[in-house]
């Protein structure tokens with residue numbers, strides 16, 4: 757299995773993986789909207805035997821430091837719990853680090869993301885329409901969020917779905 761950047765001919769397979777992983781096609785449509793808006797800054801696929809089996813997105817965010825939003829993340833339901841999600845998340849975080857991003861925010865399962873260093877406590881001082889126990893942050897630059905507060909805003913696509 758390889759993790760690589762999306763190519764134009766992956767677009768419909770990405771939609772299908774996102775739609776299959778979530779209850780509705782909302783996340784799949786979000787990915788298309790972000791792409792159309794030029795906000796799908798990082799879009800990685802997990803490819804296995806020529807098939808797209810997972811996908812992850814990173815989009816720009818406005819915040820107190822150089823920030824990106826991670827997600828949606830999707831793995832084909834029959835291939836979940838085999839480490840594909842972890843590989844996608846770690847690859848996306850490596851790219852964000854190389855882009856000199858200081859912090860990454862996401863909205864996700866409170867039991868899953870702490871293993872990657874995400875914490876709801878780090879995100880709590882920041883206001884967002886998505887604030888709550890599932891809103892988490894991870895510092896790529898140590899202490900960059902310390903004593904900071906204010907608004908963090910996802911790319912406009914998140915308000916269009």
Ligand SMILES: CC(C)(COP(=O)(O)OP(=O)(O)OC[C@H]1O[C@@H](n2cnc3c(N)ncnc32)[C@H](O)[C@@H]1OP(=O)(O)O)[C@@H](O)C(=O)NCCC(=O)NCCS
Nearest residue numbers: 777827829830831836837838839840841842864865867868
């Ligand atoms: C969440 C998701 C991306 C993880 O991908 P994956 O390839 O299954 O994950 P990995 O194999 O790397 O990790 C498996 C671990 O994730 C945990 N996990 C998976 N889904 C979870 C969930 N909804 N809540 C809590 N933990 C979850 C598994 O229990 C497993 O835990 P363990 O290692 O302690 O046994 C995938 O399950 C998925 O596509 N889910 C549906 C869509 C979704 O909810 N996306 C994330 C929302 S931002």
